[in-house]
Amino acid sequence: MTQQADLIEVTQELREATKRLDKASRTIFQLAKAKAEMERTYREELAKVMMELRAEGVQAALIPDIARGKCSYLKYERDLAADTHKSALSALEAIKTSCSALQTICRYHEVM
Numbered sequence: 001m002t003q004q005a006d007l008i009e010v011t012q013e014l015r016e017a018t019k020r021l022d023k024a025s026r027t028i029f030q031l032a033k034a035k036a037e038m039e040r041t042y043r044e045e046l047a048k049v050m051m052e053l054r055a056e057g058v059q060a061a062l063i064p065d066i067a068r069g070k071c072s073y074l075k076y077e078r079d080l081a082a083d084t085h086k087s088a089l090s091a092l093e094a095i096k097t098s099c100s101a102l103q104t105i106c107r108y109h110e111v112m
Helices: 002-055 063-070 072-111
Strands: none
Touching: 002 063, 002 072, 063 072
16 A cells, blocks of 8 residues: 555655656746747847947947947846746756656556
8 A cells, every 4th residue: 555655655756757858848948948049139139339339430340349348238137038038948957867767767666
């Protein structure tokens, strides 16, 4: 009776992990889109600031550094979006590993 109760518990955990996996995979797509949009926004603003500096007659060698400084808030947002996406991918892998372990436990219980 204890083995059967354990198998039911493991099966329920597997079901919950599968739900988390489904939700996480949908979230990954949203985070990937946010990451790409922040990259685009940063590059557009950087180009705009560079053109403004060029029009103001700033030395060409200084333009990239000054422009990056003026767009640092967007670079921060871009990097944050990229790292959030990367962390979400790692979390997704952890859930996959958990599912795999639970499946192995289920198979073990079935053999017994």
